[in-house]
Amino acid sequence: MTLIDGKAISAQIKDELKVKTGELKDKGIEVTLAVILVGEDPASQVYVRNKKRACEYIGYRSLSYELPADTTQEKLLELVEELNGRDDVDGILVQMPLPKHIDEKAVIEAISPDKDVDGFHPVNVGRLCIGEEGFVSCTPAGVIQLIKRGCPDFDITGKECVIVGRSNIVGKPMALLMLRENATVTVAHSRTADLKAVCKRADIIIAAVGKAGMITKDYVKEGAVVIDVGINRTEDGKLCGDVKFDEVSEIAAAITPVPGGVGPMTIAMLMNNCYEAAIRHNR
Ligand code: NAP
Numbered sequence: 001m002t003l004i005d006g007k008a009i010s011a012q013i014k015d016e017l018k019v020k021t022g023e024l025k026d027k028g029i030e031v032t033l034a035v036i037l038v039g040e041d042p043a044s045q046v047y048v049r050n051k052k053r054a055c056e057y058i059g060y061r062s063l064s065y066e067l068p069a070d071t072t073q074e075k076l077l078e079l080v081e082e083l084n085g086r087d088d089v090d091g092i093l094v095q096m097p098l099p100k101h102i103d104e105k106a107v108i109e110a111i112s113p114d115k116d117v118d119g120f121h122p123v124n125v126g127r128l129c130i131g132e133e134g135f136v137s138c139t140p141a142g143v144i145q146l147i148k149r150g151c152p153d154f155d156i157t158g159k160e161c162v163i164v165g166r167s168n169i170v171g172k173p174m175a176l177l178m179l180r181e182n183a184t185v186t187v188a189h190s191r192t193a194d195l196k197a198v199c200k201r202a203d204i205i206i207a208a209v210g211k212a213g214m215i216t217k218d219y220v221k222e223g224a225v226v227i228d229v230g231i232n233r234t235e236d237g238k239l240c241g242d243v244k245f246d247e248v249s250e251i252a253a254a255i256t257p258v259p260g261g262v263g264p265m266t267i268a269m270l271m272n273n274c275y276e277a278a279i280r281h282n283r
Helices: 006-026 042-058 073-085 104-110 122-130 138-150 171-180 195-200 263-281
Strands: 032-038 061-067 091-094 160-164 184-188 204-207 225-228
Touching (some): 042 061, 122 171, 138 225, 138 263, 171 204, 184 195
16 A cells, blocks of 8 residues: 655655755746735635745745735735736735625636636636646645655546535546546545445546545545545544545555645645646746
8 A cells, every 4th residue: 555645746846846946046036925814814824924935935925915804805906906917926826715794706807817826726727627728726746746746557548437515616627637637536524325335446546526535445446546635624623634534545556645635736736727827928
């Protein structure tokens, strides 16, 4: 059984970006990410801090905008517009969730698709759908890297892939990326009939549900690759995934742990999108 180490793979990607960023700097190109945080949600503050740290490590410039919780939607959209127009900004990230009085969809759609390093803008989702170059949502992009780098002898082409979950930020883009990798894809959800049987035929299972330990070994074919996107807390406050790790790891060919699997990949892929944004911007 291979334990896919998301921490190590994420570090490897960031180190590769650090080298490539140094090469860009030698050509006079600096990568700049603008990060906007509205309000004082403690989890969001941690995420933003980690993103800024990753920028610093790789050698990107990060611009930080920390706005009060009562910032109006109009003010936020004005700032996004200003950053869209700035030639020295490659990527714009608005930390979600936003306070309730702000329409997240309007904010996502206000970001220029060419600076949308989260890959949430409908234009980028559309580009992914029709196979054009664009930004891909970071968590699903990270899953692809985990499989390719964590299981280098495993070829996704032709494999049965079952994704459990159909959200816009994980399940749906995950399905499109797996299609791009030539897997045969099934997207399961809360209305799927006989989920166990559907999952049991998968060579690759990607769990993105948000229900602690829901995927037991009864859902998993022997020798499957199991990717656990879920982040949940047990009753005693510990982090855990959607997959019952102890029992599934006994039959899986490869599996990601929680924490230390998909989680660390999201920032690495965000950093990769920032690099790509700068490359396209300076073409
Ligand atoms: P979400 O928007 O709540 O979507 C959950 C999906 O699971 C929905 O499509 C839902 O189906 C499906 N589902 C719910 N109960 C089910 C059941 N009993 N059987 C089958 N499917 C079921 O969640 P999300 O944003 O995609 O996130 C999913 C999990 O990934 C969460 O734990 C989240 O914290 C985690 N996450 C992790 C990262 C990371 O960096 N590692 C990033 C993003 C999310 P319906 O559509 O039918 O309701």
